[in-house]
Amino acid sequence: MKIDKNLIKELSEYLDEFKLTEIEFTDKDTKIKVSKNNVSINNQATPNVQNSSVVREDPVEQNKSTSGIQVTSPIIGTAYHAPEPGAKKFVEIGKKIKKGDTVMIVEAMKTMNHVPSTADGVVKEICVEDGQPVEFGQTIIILE
Template identity: 75%
Template sequence: MKIDKSIIKELSDYLDEFNLTEIEITEKDTKIKVSKNNVSSNNQPVTASVSPAIKNEIVNSESNINSGTEITSPIIGTAYHAPEPGAKKFVEVGKKIKKGDTIMIVEAMKTMNHVPSTADGIVKEICVEDGHPVEFGQTIIILE
């Protein structure tokens, strides 16, 4: 795994700019946490770490990526697995889907956006929980 040092530098700058002691960023399956010790001097050491549990997830997800097709979110918003609460989900693990089938809804600014499948396949993994936020380009489903 290769981590872009400029991201750590940028997060370190945010610590000073906003007078924070800790900041964390999660992108796909990578989680970077930067924190500084509360030392009374101006030369405050900054540390960066990647959680061991996340390292294992990164290794596992890299092997999943090689054996599946990722479908990513086209927009930032809140992901919903069904058209309304209590309704049947669009997809479930093991379900065969075709290109163009709605796999999820991403709500952004009170607009419900249907996300179509970009490929045919069988749903291997649903990577986002119902009602949770998603980022642009975040993997939401993996197909076999």
């Protein structure tokens, strides 16, 4: 079997582009899994290659307030703000919601999974863009 280095490089670039920790590609009898380690950067002997992910972080992202009730994604998939393109969004900043209300849909393997609110509150922040990939446990909205 010949290893396609370009495919591996492309998958590695997707890890950074979509802020993923792991990606898998399967085609017929070929299966390629690419993942990256999350390394704590407390040691000055750590190579600069490991520091590259920290340097690229957006300073605005670091300053965002995470106080409040965080509603997280229950699965890995693609987040959608509305039930279909052009439809009214489930939540908007400032909207009051109740526990159990759908706040977003996370699509995984062609299945649309409604994500319910875990508490009553007012939407303080929407943490993901429409159509953005999300990871398990990633905060998708914050409530006050």
